[in-house]
Amino acid sequence: MTPPLKIVLLLILNTCLLCSVQAQKNTMVTVKGGVYIPLYGVDSTAVKVNDFLMDIYPVSNVEFLSFVEKFPEWKRSNIKQLFADKNYLLFWKNDAALGEQALPNSPVTNVSWFAAKKYCECQGKRLPTVDEWEYAAMADQQTPDARKKKTYNQYILEWYEAPKSFNNKIGSTFKNYWGIYDLHGLVWEWTLDFNSVLISGESRKDVDKDSNLFCGSAAVGASDLMNYAAFMRYAFRGSMKANYSVRNLGFRCVKDKDILP
């Protein structure tokens, strides 16, 4: 093992040991599991999702501020380049204050995957998988799977086009079937395996590739708006790297149901 890698591992180990379960400000609700066909999929690709708990809201700036106060190695001035690029917490006034460009009740953005993952771990939680996130997010106000509804898809597509929603407050969008807010309409959210479905930079090429997206591309039909909404999420995830910190990207945490006390 090369020395730098060793240091990295030690660092990760260290920060893990430093974790103590924080007070849970962000309450969770149960998402009842089930079998669903991902947006890019056909019948044969049905995925089973177990019951899990999900944060009602995305993590806010003020919550993340208290996290970096407890774990100073995740402050902007201390963060290792390996774990976050130069945009990490860029719009905070400084390490200890949010300032005008980062409202306390707005979702925290400009956080890397490493930081988001660590935050959740320190709360005894974890990041949701792509499947868990997509499963919870296919609900609208009334139904657990609203993907066939025109209004639902139009809402998502319109948000994808609306600029600067990152400054809105958490809880400002609709409460979905499970009781969860802001899955659509506020910011993108990190997932644990965000890069597991690979989109190459050249999305047109993906149609003849033996990848998950092959099916998605083939399934795009005149009335199939939902694939477009999904494509944009997958394209976005595909453009990410784990150290990227992006203005429109925040996160929330989940927890397995069966390891609850």
Next chain:
Amino acid sequence: MSMKSKKPILLVSGLGLLMVILLVVFSFYSDSKEAETKNYLGPAGIPVSREMRAELTAPPNVPGPTGRRKAKKLIVDMEVLEQEGVMSDGVKYIYWTFGGSVPGSFIRSKIGDEVEFHLKNHPDNKLPHNIDLHAVTGPGGGATSSFVAPGHETQFSFKVLNPGLYVYHCATAPVGMHIANGMYGLILVEPEEGLPEVDKEYYIMQGDFYTKGENGERGLQPFDMKKAVDEDADYVVFNGKVGSLTGDNAITANVGETVRLYVGNGGPNLVSSFHVIGEIFDRVRVEGGDFINNNVQTTLIPAGGAAIVEFKVDVPGTFILVDHSIFRAFNKGALGMLKVQGDENKKIYSGKQEEGVYQPEGSGIQEMPVDNDLVQVNKTATSLKEKMEFGKATYMRTCFACHQAEGQGIPNAFPPLAKSDYLNADLERAIDIVLHGKTGEITVNGKKYNSVMTKQDITDEEVANVLTYIYNSWGNSKKEVTQAMVTSRRNVH
């Protein structure tokens, strides 16, 4: 003996020295086009001297010609911006742009240039983007190498090998949506000797847009994927919006000048039949390539393609640029203007010389008879009786087809105007509906209707008259609507 003799030296014995020099000079001249290939083993071998930063321009402007400059390392800095803009009066749209304009910045290069392309995705943007330049020889036209997340920047390089005018566009999933939102532009690759000099150059690019509301529906209009898939465009425009090349924004030239238009078509769906009313293109570089066609009236520009058109303007006036699929021009926005100033040339164009009535039975030119109908339409109503009369004329012309002669409407399709609770409940609403149209479910006299009424393209006075007629007929509430009331409602939005 042919001039192309491979052994001109043999001529020396029989001819004077001067002749030899002439021959040699001439053969070099005639071979000059091949010279680049011979000397450099093809455009790929053209060496570059020094670096320069590309001048990028927003439409309708074009960067200065490359002239006789040598191939260079050309640095192109382009920023992707997702931003709100104006599609038409009162209609807003979120454009996705290369460089903040639709079409994106014009790039001008020369064959052999090594382009170092920097694509920057603004941190406030929501989506990843990339760029496919049709001038690139390589996978994806650069798209594979330029996929970039918001708040990041990518760099790739390519050598331009083929002269011509090329489209560039975004190719991130869903590709059609990125293009439909305005992510396209043009890159020109000039031949080694540059394009011939002209007096005026402009950059025009057509695009089709798909909005949730119909053409003219006010407010911020989101993109409509269904309409885009159905290729049912609400707007077909030059340079990203209705009116980008009309009125004060018109392009200009002076009599006697030669105008060159770099015309592209971003699509995403429609093919353009590009035409300038009252001009004939002296030269068209068909599809932006080497082939030159002369004396062309209308040139076809495919989606994702371009053409270079040139013409000399001989007479003054306003020349209208259109997509000659003509409803697009007059109803969807594909209309621009070229204003030419200078002296008249009556030999080329006389203007109107005489006007008269043509009657097959009679002979000679007669005086124009007074058309009673026309006069009535232009006259302002002075009494309620006149308003009723004029309003009825408008009603029979405009409203009758759906709402029927006695305002009874058509069951399940078009709501009644006779004894209508919906109509009588809200006068301002009624005015708004005539001015702006109405879509969606309404309940009239206890019955539900879910239909579309388009906005009516009639004057405020006509609106006042027709509504007065409706309110004073068929058992309605006998309100009188004035032109001022209509005008004030028109200005509300």
